[in-house]
Amino acid sequence: MVDVADTPAVAVAADSAWRVRLGRFRELGVSIFSNPTTVAGLILIVLMLSIAAFAPLITEPNTPDPYQMPRDWSAISVPPGSPGHPLGTTNVGGDVFYGIVWGARTSLRLSVIVVSITVVVGVTIGSIAGFRGGRVDEVLMRIVDVFLSIPELIFALAIAAVLGPSFRNIVLALAVVFWVKYARIMRAQVIHVKENEYVDAARVIGDSKLRIYFKDVLPNSITPVITQATLDMGNIVLVGATLAFIGLAEAGLAEWGILVSEGQAGISAGRWWASTFPGLMVFLWALAFNLFGDGLRDVLDPRTETSR
Amino acid sequence: MQIRAYITRRLLVLPLLIVGTSIIVFTLTRVGGSPIGIYLSHEMSPDEVAELEARYHLDDPLPVQYYYWASGVVRGDLGWSGVAAAPVTEVFAQKLAATMELAVSAAIVAVILGISLGTFAGARRDRLPDHVTRIFAISGAAMPLFWFAILLLIVFWVYLGWFPIGRSDPDVWASISHPTGLYTVDSLLNLNFVAFRDALWHLFLPAMALGYGATAIIARMMRSSLVEEEQEDYVDAARAKGLPERLVLRRHARRNALIPTVTVIGLSFGFLLQGSVVAEIIFRWPGLGRWMADAVLRGDQATIMAYVMFTAILFLLVNLAVDVIYAYLDRRVVLGK
Numbered sequence: 323m324v325d326v327a328d329t330p331a332v333a334v335a336a337d338s339a340w341r342v343r344l345g346r347f348r349e350l351g352v353s354i355f356s357n358p359t360t361v362a363g364l365i366l367i368v369l370m371l372s373i374a375a376f377a378p379l380i381t382e383p384n385t386p387d388p389y390q391m392p393r394d395w396s397a398i399s400v401p402p403g404s405p406g407h408p409l410g411t412t413n414v415g416g417d418v419f420y421g422i423v424w425g426a427r428t429s430l431r432l433s434v435i436v437v438s439i440t441v442v443v444g445v446t447i448g449s450i451a452g453f454r455g456g457r458v459d460e461v462l463m464r465i466v467d468v469f470l471s472i473p474e475l476i477f478a479l480a481i482a483a484v485l486g487p488s489f490r491n492i493v494l495a496l497a498v499v500f501w502v503k504y505a506r507i508m509r510a511q512v513i514h515v516k517e518n519e520y521v522d523a524a525r526v527i528g529d530s531k532l533r534i535y536f537k538d539v540l541p542n543s544i545t546p547v548i549t550q551a552t553l554d555m556g557n558i559v560l561v562g563a564t565l566a567f568i569g570l571a572e573a574g575l576a577e578w579g580i581l582v583s584e585g586q587a588g589i590s591a592g593r594w595w596a597s598t599f600p601g602l603m604v605f606l607w608a609l610a611f612n613l614f615g616d617g618l619r620d621v622l623d624p625r626t627e628t629s630r
Numbered sequence: 631m632q633i634r635a636y637i638t639r640r641l642l643v644l645p646l647l648i649v650g651t652s653i654i655v656f657t658l659t660r661v662g663g664s665p666i667g668i669y670l671s672h673e674m675s676p677d678e679v680a681e682l683e684a685r686y687h688l689d690d691p692l693p694v695q696y697y698y699w700a701s702g703v704v705r706g707d708l709g710w711s712g713v714a715a716a717p718v719t720e721v722f723a724q725k726l727a728a729t730m731e732l733a734v735s736a737a738i739v740a741v742i743l744g745i746s747l748g749t750f751a752g753a754r755r756d757r758l759p760d761h762v763t764r765i766f767a768i769s770g771a772a773m774p775l776f777w778f779a780i781l782l783l784i785v786f787w788v789y790l791g792w793f794p795i796g797r798s799d800p801d802v803w804a805s806i807s808h809p810t811g812l813y814t815v816d817s818l819l820n821l822n823f824v825a826f827r828d829a830l831w832h833l834f835l836p837a838m839a840l841g842y843g844a845t846a847i848i849a850r851m852m853r854s855s856l857v858e859e860e861q862e863d864y865v866d867a868a869r870a871k872g873l874p875e876r877l878v879l880r881r882h883a884r885r886n887a888l889i890p891t892v893t894v895i896g897l898s899f900g901f902l903l904q905g906s907v908v909a910e911i912i913f914r915w916p917g918l919g920r921w922m923a924d925a926v927l928r929g930d931q932a933t934i935m936a937y938v939m940f941t942a943i944l945f946l947l948v949n950l951a952v953d954v955i956y957a958y959l960d961r962r963v964v965l966g967k
Contacts, residue, residue, distance in 0.1 A: 359768070464650065465650075467647060467650075468647060468650040468651045469654070471647055471651050471945060471946050472651065472655070472938060472941060472942045472945065473900040473901070473904040473941060473945060474904065475905075475907070476903065476904050476922075476937070476941050477655075477938070479907065479922070479926055480655065480658070480934050480935075480937075480938045481659070482926075483659075483926035483927070483929065484658070484660070484661065484929070484931070484934075485661075487927070498658070560772070560774055563776075564775070564908060567774075567776045568907070568923050568926065568927070569923075569926075569927050570926070579774075582774075582777055583776075585780075586780060586912070589780060589783060589784050589788055590787075592788060594784045594788075597777070597784075598784070601774055601776070601777025601780065601781070605769075605772055605773060605774055605777060608771075608772035608773075609768065609772035612771050
């Protein structure tokens, strides 16, 4: 028996399918780069990631742990422009510039870890619910409803509080809270996609359920998840920094929220810098991913786009 | 009637959702171990600690502990707040008004500003005001409240000295009676305009800070739904019969554009609730949010549990109300789909 995939007609079809995909990819690039705010977001993202990547080249890493703030006890609360401290220091002698640079790495670690965990968990649960349907779907979605009934920050705050103040626990708390959206999005997508004829076709030629899922359903359902993940790269740093600001990370960590909190005490004495610069970084980080994610959504799922 | 059936069903599901939420939150807040720490002092012997654990049923399995917590709630007993050194229900009653006053003010700011900005931008689509509003709205979604609030304080409190910090001038506060606990309302009930001015003066910055994020969400939704409505046939018809553009906007397009905006108002209320924790810390506002922040840092689980459940119930109710209003406003909606 001849394997169907070896016949010339199928090979040609596969080849042109690739060409179509490549063409679509090019189109995607063009439409992303034609929107100035999306490009602005992309530039900001590159800037932020460069700071995180080149942190050791920008400032001398603190030993033994570069994620800990170096303390200069001879220069407490000095203003920006002081020798050795271009952006000033906090009330405990932490160099604001160092905190900004290494804080970018902390933020990158936080967002990448949390987004990876939540996407995997959310996509898995959403896929199971959407693909299986019935009782399983019902139970999983009621759990999702419960998670959605508490505002994100408050839920994360409660969990992080119980686990105790540390960066690792902020990661855990955010992971517990943020998977829900992906489960919802993925379930809706899967239910929609599995009605397509190509899925029926795959079933008719005898593909296994797992194969159908990975070959047909998953690739065709994933784009809104990608958009959400891009937005969450920003949101997670926003919420994470808020938890750290409230006091749920280890003091002394090079993290933007902690620095804003340290700087807060000095503002009534006119020491504005220790809060202002690190807070600006949180804003720019979240703005970058929001701008880019927004543009991505306009391009990837035209259905949800309402602005035009 | 369809709407009535829908509301009844939603109301029936509501208690289940609340119980489900309480079970999940209770379980998650116990994974970190026993909440006994907040009730202990240094002088206690191990025997005394064990006795305390037994008294609060903390040595029982989790479902039993949940049973005791839930039966307490039914009796109106939310436990003892270690942070406030008082029963949770008592402290709640004291602090609720302060938080509500702040959140409602911020909501008023957000609804008025958001709808006007959105209308303004939508009516001037793809022109400068539209772009400015878009930037304002995207910035709102990315704005860390804890930073924005501090910036406002640096400018308007430290440098300009225009606005104070805190909730009230203590002398003025003491000069009036407080039947409702809402400072603005109480000052009006007392017919004391010095106090009313004091209340608004203290409320201004925190309400602005807290309202910004929600303003951005509402403005954005209003703008895009207005743009969408403007392309509908009925708008063309209104123009064709010679109605001035201003009236086309006010009588027709804006009215319909408000319908989808109502749904995000509910959503942004969650934003306001969680933001109040941060705003209260920074503006030294003596409300539930600051109490929660203290509770979080000191592991006061009775308070955490009560606060999370309070927010969840409020959030659920607001969203239910929004869905019902939406259903009344837009009869095209097929409920429950």
